[in-house]
Amino acid sequence: MPHAPAGRRSTPSTSQLDHVVIGGGVVGAAAARSLAARGEQVLLVEQHDRGHEHGSSHGATRISRMGYTEPDYVTLTQRAWDAWAALEAASGRTLLDRTGAVDHGRPEVIDAIAHALERAGVPFERLDLDEAAARWPGLAFEGHVLAHGTAGRIRSAETIEALLDLAASDGAALRFGVRVTGLDDHGDTVTVHLDDGIAVTTPSVVAAVGSWAPTLVGEVFAGRGASLPAIRVTQEQPAHFPSHLPDDAWPSFVHYPLDGGDVYGLLTPGEGVKVGFHGIGPVVDPDARDRTPVAAEVERLQAYVARFVPGVDATAPALISCLYDNSPSDDFVMDRRGPLTVATGFSGHGFKFAPVLGEMLADLATGGVPHPRFAL
Missing domain, CATH: 3.30.9.10 (D-Amino Acid Oxidase, subunit A, domain 2)
Incomplete structure (x- = not known):
């Protein structure tokens, strides 16, 4: 993990944390990057190694395209197209090959x-x-x-690295090979239990865990009267x-x-x-x-x-x-209840939106409202 450049704050201690992001795939990396860029103190934890092949984000390429039948998604792809350009500028990397x-x-x-x-x-x-x-x-x-023409090929593995590097340069702590074994909901905070024996209490957890959402956060949401759709x-x-x-x-x-x-x-x-x-x-x-x-x-x-x-x-x-x-509808699921924000249900078409999804999750984790199409 790169060191924070001179003039940036140091890596946060667990007592200073504003957010724990669970999941180091593209959505978790984008959320951590967006939060850290806003000055939030962030810890990202991922159960597998950096750049692992066990989830939905691995591989060298993904499609970027605006060809949807639903206006909501076309609008989101337009936002994403601009966000990819901004991410390339911030990272100094080519991440989107504009093939049409x-x-x-x-x-x-x-x-x-x-x-x-x-x-x-x-x-x-x-x-x-x-x-x-x-x-x-x-x-x-x-x-x-x-x-x-406003379409192309995303360099997906490089994108995740770019997002993680940017998050780290803004002070986020990144931990890999650490599994979350449980979550305790205290009302205004959540305690995140890790398999190395550490427990972190935080006012905000962003569970960008995709396929693992039902087992990791399903009970917590049910305890707050909200049910995840059947993933x-x-x-x-x-x-x-x-x-x-x-x-x-x-x-x-x-x-x-x-x-x-x-x-x-x-x-x-x-x-x-x-x-x-x-x-x-x-x-x-x-x-x-x-x-x-x-x-x-x-x-x-x-x-x-x-x-x-x-x-x-x-x-x-x-x-x-x-x-x-x-998800049952193929729509994304991104919403918050109390201190817990969830991201799942990307249904094989979420990667192209990654920079925008990171911003949307950062908004949710800091008190914003969900996109009505993606709300529980």
Whole structure:
């Protein structure tokens, strides 16, 4: 962890803490960074190592796009687009490669995306199938096609490091390999028990724990008369496929097949083109998953890629295992009760909003109100 630069305050002691952030994935890192930047005294604790592969944030790339059917999310992507630029400036790192994005498939979905983008003033193009195939020869298209330039590829692993480094430079203490074993709600404060025997009492806990939210904070919220929605934790298995094309041939892409289901993809430089079915994996315990691929799903993914992603070698998948913390509506869950703020339910589409989610959680933890769509 870098040392605080000269002129910045020192790392807070436990007696000085304003907030304990639980979770060192992208959402927790963004919350810690936003709080520390406001002058709050912050401790971040993460049960796994820094940059671990056990949750929903690992891997080198994620999609950034504005192609939503719901105006709330389009507005949030616009805020996020500006926030990514500000994060790049603050960190001195390139975090977003502006490749553009293409959506295709079921006409009713593509038309709804076009309507939402038009309402928000986001420029986009409608293309016919021949135009799309000529522009992106690595993909095969069906249905309607839409492209927009305010989209790209997030350097996700670098983003987490940038957020953690910025949090630390503003005085946040970062602890990894330390598991929270329990929370005691005292009314105005919470005591956080750690597995190294330390107990920290604080007026604010931000539990940015994704798949672990039900077991870690469910009882505390229930004791305050609020129930978390049923978070369904699934093990997803996208894969990287070797590309036949140069890197600049690949946009980020989302396909809504005419026969149902959603598929996403993007290039991960040096690893291949990542393609995955969205939110269809088996339900798992986040502490006890074995990462074993489902053979039938691997075959189904290869068959899809052979048909719709001709620019890669469908016979050579490098399988990936990741977690989704799915809410019943696929909406995020971010709210506060007393001293406890929760963040979960990101449903496989939260990473693109990370800098804004950090600000929203910092607002909640310092007395703000939740976004009505994400409230309990």
